[in-house]
Amino acid sequence: MPDHKSKVLDQGAVDTALHVDRPGPMPGAAPVTDSVTQILSAGPVGSKLNIAVLGDGFAAADQDAYNLKVQQLLIDGVFGHDYFYEDNQAFNIFRVNLISNASGVSTRVYDEHGTHDNPKDDTIVSTTMKDTALKYIFSGSWAHCWLEGTADTAALVQAALNKWVPDYDLVVILLNDPRYGGCGGGGFQVVPLGIGWEVLAHEFGHGTGGLADEYCTSNVYSGGEPGAVNVTINTNRNTLKWRNFVNPSTPIPTGTGQCSGYTAGAKPAGWSDSQDVGLFEGGGANGRGMYRPVINCRMNGNSPEFCPICYTTLKNKMHPYTGRTFLKCYAGDFNGDGKSDLLMHNGNSIMICRSNGAQLDVVFSAVERVPGSWQFKPNDRFYIGDFNGDGKDEVAVFNGSDWGMEYLGLLADDGKNGLKLIARYDNTMPNWDFKKDDQFFVADFNGDGKKDLIVFNGTNWSMPYLGMLQCSGTGFSLVRRYDGNFAGWQMTAGDKFYVGDFDGDGKQDLYVFNGDNWSIPYLAMHRSTGNAYTMVKRYDANLAGWNMTKGDKFYPGDFNGDGKTDLYVFNGENWSIAYLAMMASNGAAVSMTRRYDGNAPGWQMRKNDQHYVAEISGDNKADLFVYNATDWGKEYLGTMISDGANLACAWKEDWVGEWNLGSVDRFIPCNFEGAAGKRDLFVHNQNWFGMIKATPTLTLQKLYYKYIHNYRYGRNW
Amino acid sequence: MDATARPIIENAKLPTMTDAVAPMQQAPARDANSRLMDDAQPPLIDASKPTMGAFTVDQPGPIRVIPRVLPDQEPRLTRAAPDTSYVVLRMRVQDGKLAVIGSKRVDGPLLAEEEIVQDGLTYEALLDDKRLSLGSVPDFGEQRSYPRPGTTEHYVTVLPSFDFNLRVPSDRISLQDLPKLKISLYRFKVPVPDLKLGSQPLRAQLAQEVRVVAELNGIQLAKLPSNVQEVVQRAFTR
Ligand SMILES: [Zn+2]
Numbered sequence: 001m002p003d004h005k006s007k008v009l010d011q012g013a014v015d016t017a018l019h020v021d022r023p024g025p026m027p028g029a030a031p032v033t034d035s036v037t038q039i040l041s042a043g044p045v046g047s048k049l050n051i052a053v054l055g056d057g058f059a060a061a062d063q064d065a066y067n068l069k070v071q072q073l074l075i076d077g078v079f080g081h082d083y084f085y086e087d088n089q090a091f092n093i094f095r096v097n098l099i100s101n102a103s104g105v106s107t108r109v110y111d112e113h114g115t116h117d118n119p120k121d122d123t124i125v126s127t128t129m130k131d132t133a134l135k136y137i138f139s140g141s142w143a144h145c146w147l148e149g150t151a152d153t154a155a156l157v158q159a160a161l162n163k164w165v166p167d168y169d170l171v172v173i174l175l176n177d178p179r180y181g182g183c184g185g186g187g188f189q190v191v192p193l194g195i196g197w198e199v200l201a202h203e204f205g206h207g208t209g210g211l212a213d214e215y216c217t218s219n220v221y222s223g224g225e226p227g228a229v230n231v232t233i234n235t236n237r238n239t240l241k242w243r244n245f246v247n248p249s250t251p252i253p254t255g256t257g258q259c260s261g262y263t264a265g266a267k268p269a270g271w272s273d274s275q276d277v278g279l280f281e282g283g284g285a286n287g288r289g290m291y292r293p294v295i296n297c298r299m300n301g302n303s304p305e306f307c308p309i310c311y312t313t314l315k316n317k318m319h320p321y322t323g324r325t326f327l328k329c330y331a332g333d334f335n336g337d338g339k340s341d342l343l344m345h346n347g348n349s350i351m352i353c354r355s356n357g358a359q360l361d362v363v364f365s366a367v368e369r370v371p372g373s374w375q376f377k378p379n380d381r382f383y384i385g386d387f388n389g390d391g392k393d394e395v396a397v398f399n400g401s402d403w404g405m406e407y408l409g410l411l412a413d414d415g416k417n418g419l420k421l422i423a424r425y426d427n428t429m430p431n432w433d434f435k436k437d438d439q440f441f442v443a444d445f446n447g448d449g450k451k452d453l454i455v456f457n458g459t460n461w462s463m464p465y466l467g468m469l470q471c472s473g474t475g476f477s478l479v480r481r482y483d484g485n486f487a488g489w490q491m492t493a494g495d496k497f498y499v500g501d502f503d504g505d506g507k508q509d510l511y512v513f514n515g516d517n518w519s520i521p522y523l524a525m526h527r528s529t530g531n532a533y534t535m536v537k538r539y540d541a542n543l544a545g546w547n548m549t550k551g552d553k554f555y556p557g558d559f560n561g562d563g564k565t566d567l568y569v570f571n572g573e574n575w576s577i578a579y580l581a582m583m584a585s586n587g588a589a590v591s592m593t594r595r596y597d598g599n600a601p602g603w604q605m606r607k608n609d610q611h612y613v614a615e616i617s618g619d620n621k622a623d624l625f626v627y628n629a630t631d632w633g634k635e636y637l638g639t640m641i642s643d644g645a646n647l648a649c650a651w652k653e654d655w656v657g658e659w660n661l662g663s664v665d666r667f668i669p670c671n672f673e674g675a676a677g678k679r680d681l682f683v684h685n686q687n688w689f690g691m692i693k694a695t696p697t698l699t700l701q702k703l704y705y706k707y708i709h710n711y712r713y714g715r716n717w
Numbered sequence: 718m719d720a721t722a723r724p725i726i727e728n729a730k731l732p733t734m735t736d737a738v739a740p741m742q743q744a745p746a747r748d749a750n751s752r753l754m755d756d757a758q759p760p761l762i763d764a765s766k767p768t769m770g771a772f773t774v775d776q777p778g779p780i781r782v783i784p785r786v787l788p789d790q791e792p793r794l795t796r797a798a799p800d801t802s803y804v805v806l807r808m809r810v811q812d813g814k815l816a817v818i819g820s821k822r823v824d825g826p827l828l829a830e831e832e833i834v835q836d837g838l839t840y841e842a843l844l845d846d847k848r849l850s851l852g853s854v855p856d857f858g859e860q861r862s863y864p865r866p867g868t869t870e871h872y873v874t875v876l877p878s879f880d881f882n883l884r885v886p887s888d889r890i891s892l893q894d895l896p897k898l899k900i901s902l903y904r905f906k907v908p909v910p911d912l913k914l915g916s917q918p919l920r921a922q923l924a925q926e927v928r929v930v931a932e933l934n935g936i937q938l939a940k941l942p943s944n945v946q947e948v949v950q951r952a953f954t955r
Contacts, residue, residue: 145872166823167882195863206855215870225907374790404792431772462765462767463768519752577733597734607728649720
């Protein structure tokens with residue numbers, strides 16, 4: 001989707017330089033004119049839910065306090081926790097900076113005549129008016145919604161919204177009064193300074209999800225079935241609207257009586273009052289006659305997380321606004337626990353989902369940028385590896401097409417389950433000018449335990465270039481560059497590079513293949529000396545008994561477990577049948593260990609077989625996952641296990657558990673279980689994400705639809 | 718799939734690797750058409766493209782110490798502004814009647830929500846019985862005071878009227894179309910799980926499930942208050 005951010009706002013009015021992740025503008029004189037600052041930027045306003053924040057009673061000198069309060073309530077509070085944090089990509093937040101002439105808002109004192117719940121008999125004791133931007137009056141009287149507007153207020157609010165905010169769905173108006181209170185409804189929340197973010201999150205549940213209150217009063221409800229998703233009068237478990245989330249072992253109703261807890265027997269051990277779903281009497285602001293799904297949801301007690309029913313409603317409703325799919329996924333162990341986590345990229349956002357060995361949980365959600373700063377864009381390319389040797393994976397990111405220049409960044413652990421930028425190179429770095437077709441390869445070429453980058457560009461310059469970008473752990477430097485000639489290898493645009501330590505010295509080497517640019521195909525072995533490469537072997541057309549052709553595909557992996565990276569070679573297009581060879585490296589050359597002609601043991605090879613290097617059997621011998629979605633009537637996913645000299649294959653047809661294999665599926669070998677080797681797969685397409693285990697056979701561990709979330713019982717489809 | 722079967726011939730016109738005759742094993746032929754790496758004059762220069770500056774060892778490539786705050790990344794300059802926009806109509810609902818009370822044109826695309834989750838109210842804008850847009854009004858018609866400390870209860874006041882924002886894509890409606898613009902506001906009587914809407918008007922598809930809360934059959938510009946007339950006119954003029 002095109003980014004129309006620059007068109008969205010009146011540039012003259014917007015402080016584009018200010019962002020929540022970074023300190024504000026130069027300190028100095030207090031602002032004297034109204035303005036707007038976008039503090040959450042998820043995308044074009046017409047594609048997102050837009051929140052406008054206005055302040056009343058904040059004079060010029062109060063603006064820092066206003067900014068801080070907005071940060072605390074909205075960014076750190078509502079959008080720093082659970083649901084709204086996860087879906088921050090669905091929202092824009094515009095902070096309108098209105099300068100009031102007076103500091104503090106007008107106040108009013110009511111005499112409630114002892115009846116706090118009845119406003120009808122109340123009388124005004126006094127009103128103290130102040131000259132503020134929106135002319136709100138704070139009273140502190142609950143039955144008067146704690147506050148009220150004056151005759152001018154509605155028009156002033158509309159004028160401010162029209163002037164400063166391109167479009168809005170929700171409005172938060174912050175009053176400069178230290179007391180507790182707040183008045184919500186119609187998409188508006190008018191609050192003084194004394195509230196916490198939790199009550200605002202509850203109110204956003206009304207404002208974005210149309211959710212009903214789940215709390216109780218002494219009321220007894222006797223009407224029909226309410227329309228809201230999270231309250232009901234139906235006590236039949238077979239027709240209950242949230243029956244999909246009710247564990248069959250949970251009695252229905254689960255609680256009866258005035259605003260009940262768990263009354264149908266003893267509450268099971270480990271029961272979560274906010275996440276375990278049943279049917280509890282009391283809800284929708286009634287004590288009896290209406291039921292709620294959990295004992296205590298955010299729509300009840302404000303502080304707990306949203307219950308599964310409310311959460312799912314919000315997720316489904318906001319999903320189109322997030323614009324998210326599962327198409328761009330990467331595996332990496334970002335916390336160093338030995339289990340592969342998931343990094344998802346969508347347009348201008350990334351999310352990290354942590355594996356606990358059996359499932360994934362969202363731990364990080366960043367929209368527009370991470371501190372440092374790196375601003376995410378659709379064409380960001382991510383390269384995962386342990387670039388600083390701390391046992392956790394970092395992320396190198398390159399963008400060569402979405403900005404006015406090229407950028408390379410290094411993102412590392414922020415200490416809070418997330419990422420921050422620790423180095424960035426804009427357009428150029430010493431001895432290398434970035435270009436859009438730069439290709440990067442992750443390789444520890446100096447064997448210091450910190451991954452480095454190889455960068456190759458074969459198309460944007462008068463000759464191909466290859467650079468060795470050494471990583472210090474905190475940044476990159478180019479230690480060597482090859483111009484045109486790569487240690488005896490004439491580089492051309494079609495060169496393909498494969499990283500592997502083929503001599504087993506701990507420094508990662510390169511295999512280079514070219515099947516396109518010469519009369520015959522070439523393959524070379526380039527050994528890394530730590531800061532340079534030397535070509536130890538070049539094969540011209542014939543590779544140790546394998547006739548190289550342009551369609552050869554190479555998969556580096558140490559299939560015999562001798563510590564030297566070998567090659568699997570597959571060709572499905574240049575011969576009458578498909579071939580797969582195992583080429584073992586001795587550090588100076590390769591020799592053919594095995595060649596399969598048409599059939600491998602247990603797998604009938606076809607021209608469109610796709611291979612993925614993995615280590616499935618835990619014997620330190622590299623294996624292959626193999627997938628074919630096009631050459632048969634059904635799709636096949638298989639494993640090819642190496643014993644060092646031979647392959648043994650197994651496969652599943654059409655389905656792996658509940659995963660229906662399809663032509664759109666993409667696979668990422670990984671290790672979400674944390675066992676030895678790399679024996680798992682992430683599988684993903686537009687709307688579905690799966691975790692596949694290959695041990696002892698191919699099975700589906702976990703399936704997700706549209707978003708990553710683990711329900712205690714049930715699921716969102 | 719049967720791995721014990723004979724290999725499948727993918728292309729009978731091609732040889733098998735075993736059949737391949739020796740040329741691969743021998744030194745490649747050199748002739749006028751051959752292009753061999755050994756014969757190339759290194760490096761191959763394409764003079765039509767620039768050359769990277771010389772590599773200098775005395776440029777040690779220092780690790781860049783990152784300033785605490787980096788500038789924003791440089792936006793790409795684009796020739797023309799995107800031509801998409803939409804119009805927001807601020808609507809007021811009172812006594813079952815709908816009225817326009819404000820309007821604004823907004824740059825950028827409008828998300829077409831084909832899947833909606835039907836709770837609260839749903840609006841639909843139709844032109845010549847074709848749907849222009851659909852949207853939700855999740856929170857309407859009441860005012861809630863925040864619960865008193867230590868409690869959870871709102872004090873709820875039902876309001877006599879409420880406002881909401883209705884959005885229509887600019888490229889599908891002009892000022893001249895306004896008298897034909899039909900706006901309906903619905904309430905779902907029952908939740909409809911997994912609702913998948915076709916192109917027909919909502920009412921035609923869900924006659925049993927929805928109830929009309931308010932309707933507006935055409936906007937007559939001349940009958941609007943003059944200040945509203947002005948903003949509507951501006952919003953629909955491109
Ligand atoms: Zn709930």
